[in-house]
Amino acid sequence: MHTQLNRRMTKQRHIIIEELRKVTSHPTADQLYEMVRKRLPRISLSTVYRNLETLSAEGMILRLDVAGAQKRFDATVENHYHIRCNHCGRVDDVHMEPINEIEEIARRRSKYQSVSHSIEFSGICPDCFGRG
Amino acid sequence: MHTQLNRRMTKQRHIIIEELRKVTSHPTADQLYEMVRKRLPRISLSTVYRNLETLSAEGMILRLDVAGAQKRFDATVENHYHIRCNHCGRVDDVHMEPINEIEEIARRRSKYQSVSHSIEFSGICPDCFGRG
DNA sequence: ATCAGTATTGCTAAGCGTTTGCAATTAGAT
DNA sequence: ATCTAATTGCAAACGCTTAGCAATACTGAT
Known part of the structure; x- marks a missing residue:
């Protein structure tokens, strides 16, 4: 028995992950939002924030808490x-x-x-x- | 010839420095504000922010840009x-x-x-x- | 394939720490 | 004592992020 996550793979989440994996530039949430928006024009910024939060919480992606600056995100977990x-x-x-x-x-x-x-x-x- | 700073030693600035030197706890701006307020009840939070900013800019104090958290300040510059x-x-x-x-x-x-x-x-x- | 149930969405508004505009005050030089 | 620019207090704005909520859409079960 283990923690049940009950996560769903929405197209928003899927594309967020895909776009993040495409780059090595450690984008901020709003940069990634602009990238994702090209493929999903009606996605909202909060959806991007929420997914980056949950994905990093489960260790799927890495959140960089840059000192004194915006958070950045990275598909490379190591x-x-x-x-x-x-x-x-x-x-x-x-x-x-x-x-x-x-x-x-x-x-x-x-x-x-x-x-x-x-x-x-x-x-x-x-x-x-x-x-x- | 060198950069003219034209800084004035107000009582607010003086007490901010004094209070910061009293502690080793790396207070945040609002924590320091509460400390200073005990001696200068009418000081405003923006004055604290402005002084911490100028003092750290000239290297008088150290600003710690803690990852993903509030800035903290330190009277020890090394x-x-x-x-x-x-x-x-x-x-x-x-x-x-x-x-x-x-x-x-x-x-x-x-x-x-x-x-x-x-x-x-x-x-x-x-x-x-x-x-x- | 249909259904039910809940995770997720989009929107908007609120939150938090910090910065800024501005008129009033005051340090510090003359 | 006088002058003037640096500084203050207040309030409002800011930028990034989170939260509330009704509507939507995954997903597992039937």
């Missing part, structure tokens, strides 16, 4: 680091091994339990750097 | 890591050496310029763990 452009706000993946050892250090020093970590890099992206 | 309780939202310092080497790795892999990093730990704080 834990990885991100870098955010200080100029245009875009978020890219950084491919490197997760440094899990620091969690043990933090756990000892802080007395917290169940410690996890995330690293957010920031800088100037190639595009913004190019055009000064 | 770079250090934080840990956030997933249960009550409180934020504590984690005393450990900053791992600056990872910035070079991220710079090479991402092609971004002027890369900086921040690590946010999260977990369950001793208080929340104690009372289940």
Whole structure:
């Protein structure tokens, strides 16, 4: 016996997932809304929000709580680091091994339990750097 | 010749700084507002917001852009890591050496310029763990 | 294939943290 | 003491996100 989710696959939900999987750009809810709207013009923004919420809650997609900015969403669930452009706000993946050892250090020093970590890099992206 | 700031030390600004220096708890704007209000009952919340903004812009204080949560403020400016309780939202310092080497790795892999990093730990704080 | 029941939708309005416009006040230089 | 721009308090606006609700449409059972 396990938790019954009773989820339905509506065309809205289906297309939201599909569109999110098409890109690697970590779109915000409203960016994804615009993408989905091309195929489903009558979808509402709250439907997009609600699905991103439920899908990330069940671990189907990843929600990036970017510091001091809009939430972003990612169809790639495996834990990885991100870098955010200080100029245009875009978020890219950084491919490197997760440094899990620091969690043990933090756990000892802080007395917290169940410690996890995330690293957010920031800088100037190639595009913004190019055009000064 | 250097940038002229033309800042004035109002009693509001003065007390905001003082109260922030009294604590190590990384208060949010409204928490600090309540603290300041005890000494300056007629201060407005926007004054607190405006001062926290200008003070952090000039580097007098540190603004913590906590992922997916309210901004928090810190009178300690030196770079250090934080840990956030997933249960009550409180934020504590984690005393450990900053791992600056990872910035070079991220710079090479991402092609971004002027890369900086921040690590946010999260977990369950001793208080929340104690009372289940 | 039809049905029933409830998860989900679209719409709108509300929520929350934060920022802004503006007239009144006040720090700080002369 | 006087001047002037920085700052304040208030209220209203803002941007992102969530919630209420009646209408719709999945899905599992018949």
